[in-house]
Amino acid sequence: MSEAPDFMFDRETETMPRKALAELQAERLRWSLERAYEHVPHYRQAFDAAGVKPGRLRTIADIRHFPFTVKTDLRDNYPFAMFAQPVNTLARIHASSGTTGKPTVVGYTKADVERWGDLMARSLACIGARPGDIVHNAYGYGLFTGGLGAHYGAERLGCAVVPVSGGGTERQVTLIEDFRPRILCSTPSYALNIAEVATQMGVDIAAGSLARGIFGAEPWSEQMRAELDRALGLKSVDVYGLSEIMGPGVAVECDTARAGLHGWEDCFLFEIIDPETLEPLPMGEEGELVITTLTKEAMPMIRYRTRDITRLTDEPCACGRTHLRILRVTGRDDDMLIIRGVNVYPSQIEAVIIGLEGLAPYYQIRLFKEGHLDAMALEVEVQPGVPTDEQSLCARAAELRHHIKSVIGVTCEVVAKGPGEIPRSQGKAVRVVDER
Numbered sequence: 001m002s003e004a005p006d007f008m009f010d011r012e013t014e015t016m017p018r019k020a021l022a023e024l025q026a027e028r029l030r031w032s033l034e035r036a037y038e039h040v041p042h043y044r045q046a047f048d049a050a051g052v053k054p055g056r057l058r059t060i061a062d063i064r065h066f067p068f069t070v071k072t073d074l075r076d077n078y079p080f081a082m083f084a085q086p087v088n089t090l091a092r093i094h095a096s097s098g099t100t101g102k103p104t105v106v107g108y109t110k111a112d113v114e115r116w117g118d119l120m121a122r123s124l125a126c127i128g129a130r131p132g133d134i135v136h137n138a139y140g141y142g143l144f145t146g147g148l149g150a151h152y153g154a155e156r157l158g159c160a161v162v163p164v165s166g167g168g169t170e171r172q173v174t175l176i177e178d179f180r181p182r183i184l185c186s187t188p189s190y191a192l193n194i195a196e197v198a199t200q201m202g203v204d205i206a207a208g209s210l211a212r213g214i215f216g217a218e219p220w221s222e223q224m225r226a227e228l229d230r231a232l233g234l235k236s237v238d239v240y241g242l243s244e245i246m247g248p249g250v251a252v253e254c255d256t257a258r259a260g261l262h263g264w265e266d267c268f269l270f271e272i273i274d275p276e277t278l279e280p281l282p283m284g285e286e287g288e289l290v291i292t293t294l295t296k297e298a299m300p301m302i303r304y305r306t307r308d309i310t311r312l313t314d315e316p317c318a319c320g321r322t323h324l325r326i327l328r329v330t331g332r333d334d335d336m337l338i339i340r341g342v343n344v345y346p347s348q349i350e351a352v353i354i355g356l357e358g359l360a361p362y363y364q365i366r367l368f369k370e371g372h373l374d375a376m377a378l379e380v381e382v383q384p385g386v387p388t389d390e391q392s393l394c395a396r397a398a399e400l401r402h403h404i405k406s407v408i409g410v411t412c413e414v415v416a417k418g419p420g421e422i423p424r425s426q427g428k429a430v431r432v433v434d435e436r
């Protein structure tokens with residue numbers, strides 16, 4: 001394993017002994033609970049209904065007595081009722097795209113925006129960015145937190161940001177070739193799109209300047225990591241976040257180990273619960289990630305149920321950072337497909353596709369009804385240069401079908417298509433088309 005990094009953005013906090021970190025968390029947690037109770041009617045009602053008061057918290061473990069917050073609480077309090085201070089005192093408002101109904105709205109004070117910039121600077125340094133680097137930021141700018149989140153962090157670290165946002169992929173390739181950025185910020189699916197367009201343009205992007213990719217906002221597999229490392233000639237590193245909690249930079253891998261994402265515990269409390277019983281699970285067990293903010297002023301989030309399924313570890317990391325690690329998020333519980341009784345995440349399917357020769361890493365899953373049962377059809381693409389006559393495509397499809405059955409245990413229809421036939425991602429990839 002490689003040696004510990006020579007540079008950290010905030011070494012004192014990042015390497016704080018776990019006991020001191022726990023003390024800091026307890027103090028900040030009390031502050032956050034009090035702020036929520038005093039200033040947000042939703043929390044006052046929820047705490048009262050559960051018979052808990054912020055003063056009841058003695059140790060961090062007492063958090064288990066406090067009620068959860070879920071996405072519908074944000075919707076029910078649309079637009080600003082989850083804020084702990086008047087909207088005219090805030091510095092920023094973001095919102096989710098909201099595919100169904102009203103979007104979820106999140107607010108930040110000036111201090112929140114600054115803290116976010118610090119945490120994202122810390123995250124960028126953690127993946128190997130350094131002051132003076134050029135950062136090509138292809139996360140979408142706008143209401144989505146990716147673009148501005150990465151932007152403020154990179155500036156805070158002392159980098160020069162190229163704020164290209166998503167889309168216009170040929171131009172992105174040209175800018176990467178000409179400006180020679182060391183860092184690429186993007187969703188993993190869009191990074192793959194950039195690599196493909198570069199190849200079509202005859203640009204050898206893997207031989208260029210990129211050294212690190214900070215990829216997140218959607219689930220991706222280890223196989224996709226290997227593919228991105230190869231196609232872009234960089235080290236791909238995973239970053240996690242969600243707008244309800246802050247945006248990107250809640251947790252990030254270190255480029256030393258690339259084995260789990262350090263969750264910044266000075267600012268967030270992480271729990272894993274059993275999504276059925278809602279009981280907290282011990283360190284190391286898989287369940288739903290629940291996050292409480294410890295420093296957010298504008299919108300404290302108490303025990304927010306992320307729906308993301310993962311595990312935590314507090315094993316020491318080779319990089320020397322003491323903050324616990326969140327293992328790669330394989331998917332959200334609402335993305336989990338149940339096909340004839342078998343639980344499947346799209347990222348597991350991705351892993352099988354990328355492992356097979358001749359197939360390109362693009363796919364889309366179609367869900368439909370077969371009688372009363374849910375069924376799944378998978379559309380994939382062959383790589384350029386691979387024969388695309390009907391017989392060859394059928395043979396590829398049959399091979400993939402067989403592998404999915406043997407690796408994941410689910411039977412599905414597979415259709416292999418020619419290169420370019422699956423829609424390409426501009427941001428978060430649409431992996432599942434639900435026709436039920």
Ligand code: DLL
Pocket residue numbers: 096139144145146215216217218219220238239240241242243244247248249306308328329330331332
């Ligand atoms: O996706 C924030 C973000 C921007 C993170 C840029 C990383 C990079 P939302 O749009 O609110 O915020 O979506 C949050 O996306 O609950 C996860 O389900 C998923 N997600 C985010 N990062 C990862 C990741 C941003 N690294 C939701 N791996 C979260 C798997 C991820 N899923």
